[in-house]
Amino acid sequence: MRLIFSTAGGLAAGFAVYALAARALEKAGRALTRRHLLWMVPLCAVLGALAALLQEKPLDITLLTILGALLLLVSVVDAASMRIPNAYAIALAALCAAAVAAGTGPPVPDALLGTLLGGGLLWLIKLLWGGLGGGDVKLMAALGLWLGWTGVMPTFLAAAFAGGLTILLLRPLGVRVKRDTAVPFGAALSFGAYVVIILKLCA
Numbered sequence: 001m002r003l004i005f006s007t008a009g010g011l012a013a014g015f016a017v018y019a020l021a022a023r024a025l026e027k028a029g030r031a032l033t034r035r036h037l038l039w040m041v042p043l044c045a046v047l048g049a050l051a052a053l054l055q056e057k058p059l060d061i062t063l064l065t066i067l068g069a070l071l072l073l074v075s076v077v078d079a080a081s082m083r084i085p086n087a088y089a090i091a092l093a094a095l096c097a098a099a100v101a102a103g104t105g106p107p108v109p110d111a112l113l114g115t116l117l118g119g120g121l122l123w124l125i126k127l128l129w130g131g132l133g134g135g136d137v138k139l140m141a142a143l144g145l146w147l148g149w150t151g152v153m154p155t156f157l158a159a160a161f162a163g164g165l166t167i168l169l170l171r172p173l174g175v176r177v178k179r180d181t182a183v184p185f186g187a188a189l190s191f192g193a194y195v196v197i198i199l200k201l202c203a
Contacts, residue, residue, distance in 0.1 A: 003052045006061050010048020013069035014041035021076045028081040040076065044069045054201045060104045066095055067146070067197070071190040074139065078186035084135030089142050096145035106148030118144030118152045136185050143193045151196045158192030159185065 018040045025037075047068035048061075055061045070092055078084050099105035106114065119141025126132040140155075147155055163183060 002056075002058075002061070003049055006052035006065060007045050007049045009062065010051070010065050010069070011041060011045040013048065013065055014044030017044065017069045017073040021073055024077045024085065025080050028077075028083065030080050037076065040072060044072060047072070050198070054198065055104075059102055063095065063099050063102065063104050064197075064201075067092075067099075068194060070095065071194050075184075075187035075190045078135070078184040078190075082133075082184055084133070084139055084186045086135075086138065089135065089138035092139065093142035093145065096142055099146050105146045106150075110148035110150070111145045113149035114144035114147045114152055115141045116144070117149050118147065118155070121152070121156075132185060136189065139186050139189055143189070147193060147196060151193075151200065154196045154199075155189065155192040158195050159188040160192075162188040162191045 018034075018037050021037050021040065022034045044065075048065040051061045051064035051068065055064055070088065074084055074088050074092070077088070096105060096111075100108060100111045105111055119137055122132060122137045122140045126134075126137060140152075143155070144152060163185060166183070166188070
């Protein structure tokens with residue numbers, strides 16, 4: 001029964017982020033129809049089912065399902081428009097803070113260190129070398145709350161792997177990524193953070 005309800009919740013979250021993604025991309029002038037984004041709905045249902053398999057408490061399941069849906073939203077919008085709206089970072093920060101308060105996330109000191117370390121490192125990289133947007137920094141600062149300081153570096157490693165894999169997959173399509181080529185790092189960070197959080201729950 002828990003699995004059914006969680007899958008249904010994921011489905012509902014999928015319709016919500018599908019609508020938000022479509023609106024954001026239309027506003028950004030991207031040539032994507034709503035039909036191109038429909039896959040987000042069943043994927044969120046799968047994420048909801050996964051949350052039910054990994055968590056027992058209804059609140060923990062709900063938080064993990066919403067996290068997956070929000071990270072999917074961030075990934076799609078960032079990949080298509082190279083932009084992460086401030087509202088998404090704020091929503092993720094609020095969700096991660098709720099997870100910490102509910103005991104789903106790390107203890108408060110670890111969470112605060114995570115947000116300072118994650119956001120601080122990306123801000124430093126942006127300042128010294130560039131190549132990152134302010135949205136990437138805000139995203140990692142928000143996710144650091146749930147990841148805790150021990151999850152920051154694994155997230156960076158997973159994000160680097162995802163970014164490198166994306167570059168390799170683009171080559172057969174004729175897209176050559178150079179130093180000045182914009183890469184949606186927010187999508188890679190979202191993937192990395194979700195993988196790290198899931199692996200922590202599986203441990």
